[in-house]
Amino acid sequence: xxxxxxxTDDTWEVAGRRFRSRLIVGTxxxxxxxxxxxxxxxxxxxxxTVAVRRVNLSDPKAPMLQDYVSPKDxxxxxxxxxxxxxxxxxxxxRLAREAGGWNLVKLEVLGPPPFLYPDMPxxxxxxxxxxxxxxxxxxxxxxxxxxxxxxxxxxxxxxMPLGAxxxxxxxxxxxxxxxxxxxxxKVPVLVDAGVGTASDATYAMELGCDAVLLxxxxxxxxxxxxxxxxxxxxxxxxxxxHLAGRMPRRVxxxxxxxxxGLIR
Amino acid sequence: MLRAMGETIQIAINGExxxxxxGATVAALLAELGLDTRKVAVERNEEIVPRSTYAAQALAxxxxxxxxxxxxxx
Numbered sequence: 001x002x003x004x005x006x007x008t009d010d011t012w013e014v015a016g017r018r019f020r021s022r023l024i025v026g027t028x029x030x031x032x033x034x035x036x037x038x039x040x041x042x043x044x045x046x047x048x049t050v051a052v053r054r055v056n057l058s059d060p061k062a063p064m065l066q067d068y069v070s071p072k073d074x075x076x077x078x079x080x081x082x083x084x085x086x087x088x089x090x091x092x093x094r095l096a097r098e099a100g101g102w103n104l105v106k107l108e109v110l111g112p113p114p115f116l117y118p119d120m121p122x123x124x125x126x127x128x129x130x131x132x133x134x135x136x137x138x139x140x141x142x143x144x145x146x147x148x149x150x151x152x153x154x155x156x157x158x159x160m161p162l163g164a165x166x167x168x169x170x171x172x173x174x175x176x177x178x179x180x181x182x183x184x185x186k187v188p189v190l191v192d193a194g195v196g197t198a199s200d201a202t203y204a205m206e207l208g209c210d211a212v213l214l215x216x217x218x219x220x221x222x223x224x225x226x227x228x229x230x231x232x233x234x235x236x237x238x239x240x241x242h243l244a245g246r247m248p249r250r251v252x253x254x255x256x257x258x259x260x261g262l263i264r
Numbered sequence: 265m266l267r268a269m270g271e272t273i274q275i276a277i278n279g280e281x282x283x284x285x286x287g288a289t290v291a292a293l294l295a296e297l298g299l300d301t302r303k304v305a306v307e308r309n310e311e312i313v314p315r316s317t318y319a320a321q322a323l324a325x326x327x328x329x330x331x332x333x334x335x336x337x338x
Contacts, residue, residue, distance in 0.1 A: 051338075065334050091307070
């Protein structure tokens with residue numbers, strides 16, 4: 001990245017697909033589909049996560065997500081939200097692949113409430129089955145360097161440790177482990193879950209993440225569309241700061257103005 | 265197998281019991297339900313039903329179908 005003059009030269013790649021935006025946005029928890037579409041557009045994202053659920057048979061003509069956030073405009077990343085076992089997650093993503101033809105997926109196997117912490121044994125089992133079945137797996141995981149490495153070695157195309165529990169808005173609570181995971185990874189690392197506001201996303205990017213995945217921080221902001229703009233700027237700022245390389249921290253003052261030539 | 269006119273079978277769709285005409289295919293069921301086949305996916309007894317086979321797969325008594333689509337999620 002030496003000599004990079006502007007952020008438009010800066011792209012990242014996952015599973016052979018190249019993206020300019022380093023923000024992945026969820027499509028859940030908005031007031032309605034109009035607000036979803038407006039926030040997604042304002043965020044500048046190129047990838048959106050989507051969930052797979054039973055159709056409502058009593059209202060088959062109800063508006064669908066695809067009519068507002070078109071898979072022609074955004075890369076759909078189907079998730080396994082709500083799955084607590086490997087077999088549920090694998091079934092869900094096989095249906096997603098049939099519904100849309102996408103093999104790039106977000107795997108998450110969750111433990112019980114109240115933390116919905118990643119269930120790593122279940123995640124390993126599902127990742128293995130999905131990779132064997134031809135999926136390209138971006139995987140939500142614990143902020144555990146051993147787990148992240150193992151998932152990468154299994155063939156996951158991106159590892160996505162949590163910043164903090166899903167929907168908590170607590171930010172990146174274990175930056176040192178996120179940093180360690182980034183340092184050892186040969187696949188993209190994304191902070192997924194926990195981001196609460198713009199500075200959290202910036203911080204994740206400053207740590208060296210390739211991208212950030214978030215949903216509630218936008219959807220549950222008082223004004224989601226404005227927060228979507230904030231997140232776009234935040235991710236760009238964090239990325240640039242990471243590339244620029246921050247100044248060293250020091251405990252004592254180091255004046256910015258020259259001391260020579262002071263009046264006496 | 266001979267069937268009387270109007271004979272029906274019992275299946276479950278998304279966990280709810282339903283009667284459909286004997287011999288109905290997945291394609292016929294989706295049409296009856298008013299669903300856009302391009303926007304849904306179907307699982308029959310925990311096996312994916314490829315879209316290309318909807319017209320060829322006849323439903324059977326006791327089939328358990330899941331019909332899903334994409335909704336907002338994180």
